[in-house]
Amino acid sequence: MKFISYFVRESSRRIPLILHRIQNPVHTIHTHRSAAATMDTTVHSAGISEVHHVPMSVIKRPIPSILDEQKVISLMDTINGEASEEEVPPIDLLWITGSEGGQYYFSFGGCHRFEAYRRLQRETIKAKLVRSTLGDLYHYMGSSAPKYLA
Numbered sequence: 451m452k453f454i455s456y457f458v459r460e461s462s463r464r465i466p467l468i469l470h471r472i473q474n475p476v477h478t479i480h481t482h483r484s485a486a487a488t489m490d491t492t493v494h495s496a497g498i499s500e501v502h503h504v505p506m507s508v509i510k511r512p513i514p515s516i517l518d519e520q521k522v523i524s525l526m527d528t529i530n531g532e533a534s535e536e537e538v539p540p541i542d543l544l545w546i547t548g549s550e551g552g553q554y555y556f557s558f559g560g561c562h563r564f565e566a567y568r569r570l571q572r573e574t575i576k577a578k579l580v581r582s583t584l585g586d587l588y589h590y591m592g593s594s595a596p597k598y599l600a
């Protein structure tokens with residue numbers, strides 16, 4: 451019994467240490483899957499387990515959000531709580547490589563979570579990166595999709 455509890459404790463310590471650097475400016479991947487991250491996936495990110503800490507400054511949100519103020523405030527409280535932040539799942543980002551090699555991160559959903567992280571002046575937000583193409587962006591933006599990526 452003592453051995454089992456030692457093993458469980460040691461394993462759970464190791465999980466958050468699985469950190470890698472993949473590319474700038476998205477520095478880290480972790481494969482730790484919280485209950486929220488596991489259960490609260492979208493159709494786009496259902497097969498993606500890696501969660502990245504993506505700098506807020508690199509995320510493009512071309513469509514303005516319509517926000518429920520109470521929900522933003524409630525999310526800010528949850529995110530600020532040391533124990534409760536895990537209850538907020540990662541947002542999805544469309545990750546597009548431009549024709550000249552630049553990396554672009556577009557966000558369409560996750561409006562309330564993004565706004566809560568923004569108001570809290572967090573430098574990064576938890577996100578799943580959904581590999582996407584300019585064609586995918588056209589689905590969201592039609593002809594307003596940025597031409598500089600093509």
Ligand SMILES: Nc1ncnc2c1ncn2[C@@H]1O[C@H](COP(=O)(O)OP(=O)(O)OP(=O)(O)O)[C@@H](O)[C@H]1O
Nearest residue numbers: 490521524525528537538539559560561562563564
């Ligand atoms: N205090 C809270 N208020 C609202 N959602 C919370 C809160 N704490 C944790 N959550 C979780 O955060 C997620 C919020 O996702 P939700 O789809 O409701 O909003 P959003 O994606 O940020 O905004 P939108 O759907 O408008 O784009 C849910 O998975 C919810 O369970």
